[in-house]
Amino acid sequence: MKILFLTAEPPWPLDQGDKLRNYHLLKALAAEHEVTLATFCPPGEESGSWRGAVASFCRAVYPVPLGRHQMLLNVLLLPHLPVTMAARASFRMVKLLLHLTEEEHFDLAFACQLKMAWYLRHCATRRRVADLTDMVSLFRRRMLRFAPSWPAKVFGTMEEYRLALWEKRVAQLADLVLMVSPVDVAKLARMAHGRRITVLPNGVDLDYFQLLPDLGKHVLLFWGHLRYPPNADGIIWFCRRIFPTVREALPEAELLVVGKESPPEVETLARLPGVKLVGYVPDLRPYLAQASVAVVPLRFGTGIRNKILEAFAAGRAVVSTSLGCEGLDIEPGKHLEVANDPQAFATAVVDLLRSPARRAYLAANGRKLAEQVYNWDAIGRRLRTLVVDLCNSE
Known part of the structure; x- marks a missing residue:
């Protein structure tokens, strides 16, 4: 099966949550399928060390440079979008996805997190999967309680509304939505009735994080x-x-x-x-x-x-x-x-x-x-089963 995998940044090094999840899901799919990665990266880092870390198991890698100044300008020019989505608005990415999906005839487009999931509308593939990971609108709602000022509360409330609107739209656009927590699945299911939404939790590398002796220090x-x-x-x-x-x-x-x-x-x-x-x-x-x-x-x-x-x-x-x-x-x-x-x-x-x-x-x-329950090997097998079943369904 041919899969187009979309990330908002290179999934390497593994120094934060999104990168960690994206890397292991990418690697799991590449174990049995032909995967092409399209990702944003800082200008000048198109051939950085991250590329070597993923090139060994990807069929092809397409980096699209996107700098901080452009991201800030995007946010200012696109106030109707949530900040994380507006920051990553890119005609170059749209052009790349339209070209790849027209030329390569992918079976599946797989987008990581909401900030990339809206690009699925530019992917002419048989099936579309949005790995939203968690409900960012719920995150914003919970964060409001700790907002330091009323302007922060006003902005947070507006951002929550924008995020919820796009989470619902993405759920309607995708053939399958993945989230890490049953709490988030239940929340999105109430917003997007009848859509296929399921739990795929985060995992841990048990070979890397092995049992350590307890030294008994305070x-x-x-x-x-x-x-x-x-x-x-x-x-x-x-x-x-x-x-x-x-x-x-x-x-x-x-x-x-x-x-x-x-x-x-x-x-x-x-x-x-x-x-x-x-x-x-x-x-x-x-x-x-x-x-x-x-x-x-x-x-x-x-x-x-x-x-x-x-x-x-x-x-x-x-x-x-x-x-x-x-x-x-x-x-x-x-x-x-x-x-x-x-x-x-x-x-x-x-x-x-x-x-x-x-x-x-x-x-x-x-x-x-x-x-x-939470080892990446088992989660990878579960992911491969989900996408194969999706592509084989009518």
């Missing part, structure tokens, strides 16, 4: 793209409202914060006792090895948190808010601890740091769940 770990609002808000909330209570009980406790592009308000956290802002690292595993507990103090967002799956795979006990672990097939108290207010979160962290046996119990159950 070290906590948080990681993620720190410019991403839920991560920035979550780690600020944890450091200001939760970690001081942990330090009262365990004065030697340390927190490692790993991630790229930290905004100024996150940078200031490095001044707090016991907090170490590590920044970007090419390999998370040495920091997982140091930590005894992973914390996921997220207060808004949607979809599935890759950081929880990575912690499970590495055998690390996790404390999360209920929203932080939303969408995962987990049982609180068996796979991880769940707490939503600062005192309960701090108590759960302290109890785990003091109990090696409890950490080992959660770690064993988390790893087993990752192996059985």
Whole structure:
């Protein structure tokens, strides 16, 4: 089967959630089908290292350069579109897709996230799949509660409306919509009645994230793209409202914060006792090895948190808010601890740091769940079954 795969940026390096998912889905499809990748990339990076990372399993790779200044201009010129979609408006991409689908006769067009899914209307293929991943409009709605000012609330409300409108349109355009969480599937199904929408969760590379020994240190770990609002808000909330209570009980406790592009308000956290802002690292595993507990103090967002799956795979006990672990097939108290207010979160962290046996119990159950449900090999097989069944249906 011939598949045209669309991404908003090269799916490499694997340093943020969208890239991670796009890379593994692309690789899974390429294992049994002929896949062509069309992607945006920064000007001058058309032949960057990312291309070599995907060229080995793609039939062809077509990069379309798109710079930050053009993206900003697009947003200003196209106010009727959601920001992420407007930023990636490109006549060059439209022209490329029209040409490829006319010349190559693809069986399937597969678009990753809403910011690329609207390009499916320019793909003359037998079937169209939109991997929306999560409901961005729901993300915006939840984020409104934490908006710092009324202009931010007004903009957020307008953006939520625009996103929901286009999510519905894409669902009607696509023959199949994929999302990572049952919560998001249910939400979109209410908006787009009768459309084929199903769950395809995120996964974790079990060969890369292998079980690590628990060194028993009073070290906590948080990681993620720190410019991403839920991560920035979550780690600020944890450091200001939760970690001081942990330090009262365990004065030697340390927190490692790993991630790229930290905004100024996150940078200031490095001044707090016991907090170490590590920044970007090419390999998370040495920091997982140091930590005894992973914390996921997220207060808004949607979809599935890759950081929880990575912690499970590495055998690390996790404390999360209920929203932080939303969408995962987990049982609180068996796979991880769940707490939503600062005192309960701090108590759960302290109890785990003091109990090696409890950490080992959660770690064993988390790893087993990752192996059985959230490994990329199984998710890849599920994806291939879905697209073959779709193309074989009338």
